[in-house]
Amino acid sequence: MVKNELNSEEQFFEKAVQTERFVKKYKKPLIGLITAAVLAIGTGSAYDIYTQNKIDQSNAAFNVLMADPDDQTAQEQLKTLNPKLFDVWSLSKAMKSKDKEALRTLQSSDALAVADLASYELAAIEEDTDGLQNYAQKSGALLKDLALIDAAVLLLEKGDVTSAKEKLSMIDINSPLYESAQSLAHYGVK
Numbered sequence: 001m002v003k004n005e006l007n008s009e010e011q012f013f014e015k016a017v018q019t020e021r022f023v024k025k026y027k028k029p030l031i032g033l034i035t036a037a038v039l040a041i042g043t044g045s046a047y048d049i050y051t052q053n054k055i056d057q058s059n060a061a062f063n064v065l066m067a068d069p070d071d072q073t074a075q076e077q078l079k080t081l082n083p084k085l086f087d088v089w090s091l092s093k094a095m096k097s098k099d100k101e102a103l104r105t106l107q108s109s110d111a112l113a114v115a116d117l118a119s120y121e122l123a124a125i126e127e128d129t130d131g132l133q134n135y136a137q138k139s140g141a142l143l144k145d146l147a148l149i150d151a152a153v154l155l156l157e158k159g160d161v162t163s164a165k166e167k168l169s170m171i172d173i174n175s176p177l178y179e180s181a182q183s184l185a186h187y188g189v190k
Contacts, residue, residue: 095117148170152164152165
């Protein structure tokens with residue numbers, strides 16, 4: 001029993017010596033690895049704090065603009081901190097006031113769906129049948145069917161029943177606007 005205990009202690013000391021040699025041999029790489037891990041965690045945390053601060057500031061500027069749309073300081077701050085949110089706010093403001101120039105500018109926006117909605121809204125405000133048709137033919141147009149209905153209504157107002165029915169027939173049967181288009185084609189004709 002004493003012999004087994006001594007063997008066990010010898011093994012323990014042997015492992016301790018091996019560990020000490022390993023640490024001495026690879027001391028610098030281990031310190032570098034630990035330092036890199038600490039720096040990565042610190043940098044990640046700092047970036048998260050910076051990003052959250054930027055989001056909080058842009059939300060505060062957006063809230064100020066919702067209360068007072070003419071606040072130039074808040075507009076500049078939002079434009080600097082979050083250009084895409086600024087484009088969404090600008091689209092909302094332009095649609096409310098039917099500002100054609102602002103809508104033209106927003107047609108080149110990088111914000112999700114802003115350029116698409118600005119294109120549709122501009123064509124609808126200008127009552128541009130060709131613009132609505134061009135919008136409806138774009139791949140991925142969000143309001144394709146609505147643009148076709150708008151174009152058909154404009155054509156019906158001009159008395160071009162054949163072209164209006166052609167536009168309405170382009171609406172897919174699975175579209176939520178299909179029944180409205182069929183009703184318009186049937187009852188909208190004078």
